[in-house]
Amino acid sequence: MENNAKPYVIGLDLGGTNSVFGIVDQRGEIKGSTAIKTQAYPDVNDYVKAGVEAMQPIIDVIGGIDKVKGMGIGAPNGCYYTGTIENAANLQWKGSIPLAKLFEDALGIPVALTNDANAAAVGEMTYGVARGMKDFIMITLGTGVGSGIVINGQVVYGSDGFAGELGHVTMDRKPGSRLCGCGKHGCLETFCSATGVARTAREILETTDRPSLLRDIDPKDITSLDVSIAAEKGDEIAKEIYEFTGEMLGAACADFAAFSSPEAFVFFGGLTKAGDLLMKPLQKSYDENVLPAFRGHAKLLISGLSGAEAAVLGASALGWEL
Amino acid sequence: MENNAKPYVIGLDLGGTNSVFGIVDQRGEIKGSTAIKTQAYPDVNDYVKAGVEAMQPIIDVIGGIDKVKGMGIGAPNGCYYTGTIENAANLQWKGSIPLAKLFEDALGIPVALTNDANAAAVGEMTYGVARGMKDFIMITLGTGVGSGIVINGQVVYGSDGFAGELGHVTMDRKPGSRLCGCGKHGCLETFCSATGVARTAREILETTDRPSLLRDIDPKDITSLDVSIAAEKGDEIAKEIYEFTGEMLGAACADFAAFSSPEAFVFFGGLTKAGDLLMKPLQKSYDENVLPAFRGHAKLLISGLSGAEAAVLGASALGWEL
Numbered sequence: 001m002e003n004n005a006k007p008y009v010i011g012l013d014l015g016g017t018n019s020v021f022g023i024v025d026q027r028g029e030i031k032g033s034t035a036i037k038t039q040a041y042p043d044v045n046d047y048v049k050a051g052v053e054a055m056q057p058i059i060d061v062i063g064g065i066d067k068v069k070g071m072g073i074g075a076p077n078g079c080y081y082t083g084t085i086e087n088a089a090n091l092q093w094k095g096s097i098p099l100a101k102l103f104e105d106a107l108g109i110p111v112a113l114t115n116d117a118n119a120a121a122v123g124e125m126t127y128g129v130a131r132g133m134k135d136f137i138m139i140t141l142g143t144g145v146g147s148g149i150v151i152n153g154q155v156v157y158g159s160d161g162f163a164g165e166l167g168h169v170t171m172d173r174k175p176g177s178r179l180c181g182c183g184k185h186g187c188l189e190t191f192c193s194a195t196g197v198a199r200t201a202r203e204i205l206e207t208t209d210r211p212s213l214l215r216d217i218d219p220k221d222i223t224s225l226d227v228s229i230a231a232e233k234g235d236e237i238a239k240e241i242y243e244f245t246g247e248m249l250g251a252a253c254a255d256f257a258a259f260s261s262p263e264a265f266v267f268f269g270g271l272t273k274a275g276d277l278l279m280k281p282l283q284k285s286y287d288e289n290v291l292p293a294f295r296g297h298a299k300l301l302i303s304g305l306s307g308a309e310a311a312v313l314g315a316s317a318l319g320w321e322l
Numbered sequence: 323m324e325n326n327a328k329p330y331v332i333g334l335d336l337g338g339t340n341s342v343f344g345i346v347d348q349r350g351e352i353k354g355s356t357a358i359k360t361q362a363y364p365d366v367n368d369y370v371k372a373g374v375e376a377m378q379p380i381i382d383v384i385g386g387i388d389k390v391k392g393m394g395i396g397a398p399n400g401c402y403y404t405g406t407i408e409n410a411a412n413l414q415w416k417g418s419i420p421l422a423k424l425f426e427d428a429l430g431i432p433v434a435l436t437n438d439a440n441a442a443a444v445g446e447m448t449y450g451v452a453r454g455m456k457d458f459i460m461i462t463l464g465t466g467v468g469s470g471i472v473i474n475g476q477v478v479y480g481s482d483g484f485a486g487e488l489g490h491v492t493m494d495r496k497p498g499s500r501l502c503g504c505g506k507h508g509c510l511e512t513f514c515s516a517t518g519v520a521r522t523a524r525e526i527l528e529t530t531d532r533p534s535l536l537r538d539i540d541p542k543d544i545t546s547l548d549v550s551i552a553a554e555k556g557d558e559i560a561k562e563i564y565e566f567t568g569e570m571l572g573a574a575c576a577d578f579a580a581f582s583s584p585e586a587f588v589f590f591g592g593l594t595k596a597g598d599l600l601m602k603p604l605q606k607s608y609d610e611n612v613l614p615a616f617r618g619h620a621k622l623l624i625s626g627l628s629g630a631e632a633a634v635l636g637a638s639a640l641g642w643e644l
Contacts, residue, residue: 164581170577173573184611251492258487
């Protein structure tokens, strides 16, 4: 035990609705996990108190907090340099929230915090398909599009801690292109997120009379999952929607390759469940759009971490670096 | 002299036409320089021999090669990892040219090689406006558009040594957009290089009957310098051309900020001589297009190194890192 007195880390995946805590060992095995409702705590101090209380039983099981090397938090608008959450649109805590410091004080261990996509990149590098890679780009395809960029084995945090917002590069510069939650128009996120897929579905259904299984659903209720189920049943319009999504994502990744010439892109999140429906047009579009000198260099991979655990594993992996 | 027995570095700015060698001290002062014609040597071995011969007098002046710490080369398609030039379109040497090794053998000192834009970035960080910065993006606006990206104080070379090709991100995805030398369509380079400015001039002159000083020039002979001279004389069309160029460049830089959230963008090369004609619409477009959370973070700067010396200084700066 001398050499390995602190064999565990804590990961916190802080989402707008739920907060999942996990205790993880060095092989990436989750030894225990627990969750609280993020929205139930309008005061962040109450949130931290509730989180520590919820964790206590699983901390006891592994032999107490002395066995824990550190804690990592993946949170929206998380700044690695300051350990704060800054004006996150999906959280009720406004302004600058020093969440890393609050957990440090409550637990007595070092705590690191970054945004969820950066945490996912560290998780992929520590436990997933990017093990051994020094240059890769993680793209998270959920409600939004996030990214974590690794160069020379290090996450890129940039001059202010907020680098890696690839969901907000502009893919459509035409006037009147899709409005993004960030206030800009035509962002990658408006096309290649789960909500982007649903938007594409509504647009295509509106502009054609062709039959589709998706017409059985009220347009405003269509989800990316509905589209993928319809596509698997052979629905032509549903397949077109994923083709368009893959084309946009491939074109975007081709531009990202011009930046850091990564060894791989790793895709994570709900949309990747569509599998080849997404990955085939993505690969084709990437090959067509990438600088010819880069063609064939980067692999396009789906995350090796299972969805439910990946976010907690990613956050926990930050704890090893403390 | 004990602590500083090798107080000089050699820089080589290898262009398609000319090759300029300079010996530089630690303050960035060029102690001597010489040049040979790149095109005069179909065999690269003859080129290296001629270069070493041309340098001999200036090496003698500073006390011999023993006073030189290392040599840096900025060359098209230069790969930092291998020290080779790979299939450069503008050079007559085909295939993979081990130029760093050839100069190492001929001079008996360590030699590093990278592309010209990466060399410019190192130069700017060592001697220019980026001194003290750890995160910035260098954009070179010459015949083409090149880039050198610095993150955490290190140039980004990527998984293969060729990262930082920001001139080839796609700015115009419409079918039939401008064909780029790389084989793709709509690349940033087709708009924001010197040749891109001339293309914009021809397109605007063709699609309108409005008077312009540029109509005195045969369209195929119009250069970016002609446009900037006309603009300074108050020519409305010439001003529009630079506005369009600045808008495109600002929109591109806004996307680059989403990648690495740099402290500054540093612009270098012929087009920057247009000054505010370019920089004002560039700044305006950057502010309009950047992710609102990043607004006001990055400075847009013109290189602090004089054009004639900058490329040699940049290349030489690599020599200090050996």
